[in-house]
Amino acid sequence: MISLAKTDAEKDALRKLLGYIANRTLTGTQAWTCFSSPKPEHLFNKKKLSLTFTKDEIDAFKSIKKKCVGKLELKHSRACAYCRRAVGRYGFGWHIEHVYPKASFPAQTFSLGNLTIGCVDCNLWKAARVDKWTLAQGIRIIEPIADGFRYGDHLNLVHLATEDICFVKYNPTSNPGTETYEKLQFADIERSTIIDSVNGELAALHRRMNDILADAQGDDSKTELVALLGKLKSSIYRLG
Incomplete structure (x- = not known):
């Protein structure tokens, strides 16, 4: 940097x-x-x-x-490095993502080569389920900053949209792809995409929760709020 x-x-x-x-x-x-x-x-x-x-x-x-x-x-074309959803003004809230977590790899905190884009959902679940074990286990999910990295080598993404419904499906094709799908809860992304496309009220709630998460992530005083919202979002779409 x-x-x-x-x-x-x-x-x-x-x-x-x-x-x-x-x-x-x-x-x-x-x-x-x-x-x-x-x-x-x-x-x-x-x-x-x-x-x-x-x-x-x-x-x-x-x-x-x-x-x-x-x-x-x-x-990164304003897309999350992990789920490939659009981020920014016309998409999901996002954060600067440290692929090698700054807590375990402090020397890489300000290394531009260690930074990418992470949407609020992937950032949340990576911090909770991946980063804490990276120092001991290495990176087991996809590594978007690796030399020669190709997303399609690990995950096939199908995104179909009509006037009435939107459908997203991820198909893991490698071990890192499978780890990414499971640990970053891509099944919830698939569910939420369909439900939001047919339920405007739930979609509005989802956007509001994402906005709160975008503001709260990275603030140590709001750690419990971030964890609660993450669990709440997951519960809503599993019940939906």
Whole structure:
């Protein structure tokens, strides 16, 4: 990501966070919080740590993040790297996704080559069911940043839409594809797509929940809310 920092102020601000990671003042997750949600002071109560940032540093973080978002949108055609659903203004809410989780691989927190696009659903379930075990087990789901990666080598996606109904089906064709389908709950995506296309009220509720998830993910104070909404969405579409 340092390649996106064009001014001395941007480079110095990013190097400050990299230094905090290197000397273990901050974890990768904490450093990313400082970057993605910049403010004059960040308090990390478990470490009894208070870090301050100048206005120039805050502006630098915002500038770099904006450039990072634009680069990822262009590279990945505004689609989630895992489920391939459209994201952004005319699609689902999304987050910058660390393929190798920043909690276990802090040195890759600001590596542009480790970043991709993840919709709120895939981001939620990857954090809950994949990231915690990646350090010990490696990446068992698809690895969209790998050299020569082709989505079709792991998952075949069928997307059909008419005026009355929308249908999505994923067919895993490899072990990583199967792991992705199961751990990121693609069966729920298939169900929700059909149900939303024929039930406008439920579709509106789904969009509202996604908006809340998009705002809440990454905020440590809202971890329980994110988990609750994820379970609620899953329950709604399994009952539907």
